[in-house]
Amino acid sequence: xxQGEPCKIVDLALQGGGAHGALTWGVLDRLLxxxxxxxxxxxxxxxxxxxxxxxxxxxxxxxxxxxRKALEAFWKQVSDSARFSPVQRSLWDRMTSNYxxxxxxxxxxxxxxTRQFSPYELNPLxxxxxxxxxxxxxDFSRVNHCADLKVFVTATNVRTGRGRTFTQPEISVDSxxxxxxxxxxxxxxxxxxxxxxxGGYIGNPALYPLVEDxxxxxxxxxxxxxxxxxxxPRTGREIINRVNEITFNASLIKELRSIALLHQLIEAEKLExxxxxxxxxxxxxxxxxxxxxxxxxxxxxxxxxxxxxxARGWAWADRFLAHHFDDLGVRSTFDLSSLFEDSFQPPxxxxxxxxxxxxx
Numbered sequence: 001x002x003q004g005e006p007c008k009i010v011d012l013a014l015q016g017g018g019a020h021g022a023l024t025w026g027v028l029d030r031l032l033x034x035x036x037x038x039x040x041x042x043x044x045x046x047x048x049x050x051x052x053x054x055x056x057x058x059x060x061x062x063x064x065x066x067x068r069k070a071l072e073a074f075w076k077q078v079s080d081s082a083r084f085s086p087v088q089r090s091l092w093d094r095m096t097s098n099y100x101x102x103x104x105x106x107x108x109x110x111x112x113x114t115r116q117f118s119p120y121e122l123n124p125l126x127x128x129x130x131x132x133x134x135x136x137x138x139d140f141s142r143v144n145h146c147a148d149l150k151v152f153v154t155a156t157n158v159r160t161g162r163g164r165t166f167t168q169p170e171i172s173v174d175s176x177x178x179x180x181x182x183x184x185x186x187x188x189x190x191x192x193x194x195x196x197x198x199g200g201y202i203g204n205p206a207l208y209p210l211v212e213d214x215x216x217x218x219x220x221x222x223x224x225x226x227x228x229x230x231x232x233p234r235t236g237r238e239i240i241n242r243v244n245e246i247t248f249n250a251s252l253i254k255e256l257r258s259i260a261l262l263h264q265l266i267e268a269e270k271l272e273x274x275x276x277x278x279x280x281x282x283x284x285x286x287x288x289x290x291x292x293x294x295x296x297x298x299x300x301x302x303x304x305x306x307x308x309x310x311a312r313g314w315a316w317a318d319r320f321l322a323h324h325f326d327d328l329g330v331r332s333t334f335d336l337s338s339l340f341e342d343s344f345q346p347p348x349x350x351x352x353x354x355x356x357x358x359x360x
Contacts, residue, residue: 007038008328009216010282013205016046016180016198016248017224018298019078022306024051025071026313027222027284032064034321040215041150043165043206045199046180048222049153050074050134053143053176060146061139074137075306081133082301086110089300099305101296102237111237114184126187128177135173144169150213154199154206155179158188163202165209200248207255211279218328220320221256222313223285225249230291241295256281260336282327283334284320286312 012031014024028051031037044052051071058070086106093103101107113122143151146168153166155178166175178189178196188195199205210219225245233242259279289312297305324333 008036008218008325009038009040010218010220010328011041011210011213011216012039012043013207013210013219013221013252014042014044014048014051015204015222015224015252016044016048016200018047019301019306020224020293020298020309021047021051022075022309023224023313023316024048024222025075025306026310026315027317028055028071028313029068029310030314030317030321032068035064036325037321039149041152041210041213043152043154043203043210044179045154045203045205048205049176049179049199052151052153053134053138053140053171056143056146056149056151057138057140059148060142075310076303077133077137078130079301079303079306081129085301087299089302099297099300099302099308100294101299102294104296107296107299119183119185119187123187128186130180131173131177134176138173138176140172143171152206152209153179154203155181155189155191155196156199156201158183158195158197161202163199163206164194164196165203165206167209201251203251203255204248205252207252207259211259216329217278218280218282219259220282220284221252221334223252223283224290226287226290226293227253228287237295244295256336280327280329280332281334281336282320282324282332284316286316289316 010031012028014021017023024047031039032055039055042052042055044050054070054074055067058067060066061070087101087110088104088106089099089101090103090105092098093100119126151168151171153171153175154163155166155175156162157164166172166179174189174191177186178191179199181187181189181197183197188197190196204225207219207221225248227249229242229245233239259281327333
């Protein structure tokens, strides 16, 4: 970046996805090293929430390089803590460089257990090594003190079915673990007398806090859950995995559709103002690459695999910046109208454009 050239300010929306969150690590690493980009706010769910708080901790500690080092240290800790886990790849998968756990005896055993028994029965003491790792790795006083990054973490209230979004100064290890609490694997996380499950059910991730950010109009969604799969699921595991993908993408699609309709309203009624601000939506992902990631590999925390995912995510972000850096602050690069394909087509508001953005 040339001296005096202003940064382009963006907001990030980070999906959850277990070990696939290392894809997001790669995206963040690429964005953080680019001095032309400044991240204003981040909304994250599950693994996305963990990436967000780790980045905020590192930024407050030592700027961009501190954030990059913090993210690498966090994912290395995740890998190290899983070295002696009974959930490991089979010998054949290791020989064939297949990162799926579909043939892992440990994975199959625990998958069977969680379908038969609740976490209250299997783990009455509520032992959660991941919680301990996050508590040891992340300095939440720094996260809540960080002035360079606004962080939003979403969890689902079990009793009401509504989402709760935590932000500074109330972000804690409990709110992050609530955002990542899969109900078949972990007991609900209690915060202020309320019980919470994974935020992906209600917002994966929540976009509305970012829409209200007056620092920028550019909203970049880092999508690590495939929207579409061509192969029809036929086995019990395939059906459950696809149902989970659809469920965890549904809230994101709903919020993006709302943004599309808001765009039409603003265009039709000429409402552009500080109260009604149009949002430029961008998507960082690679559809074809997402399709070859098995759902079971979300549980694979081998360092070799995490580095492989990081490299993929880094390449996604690098390709996005090469193609669309000049579009930031100017227009959307994701065609929001595509979200209405194969479904009810909303009537065009008179005076509005037929499309809501231009994609690749």
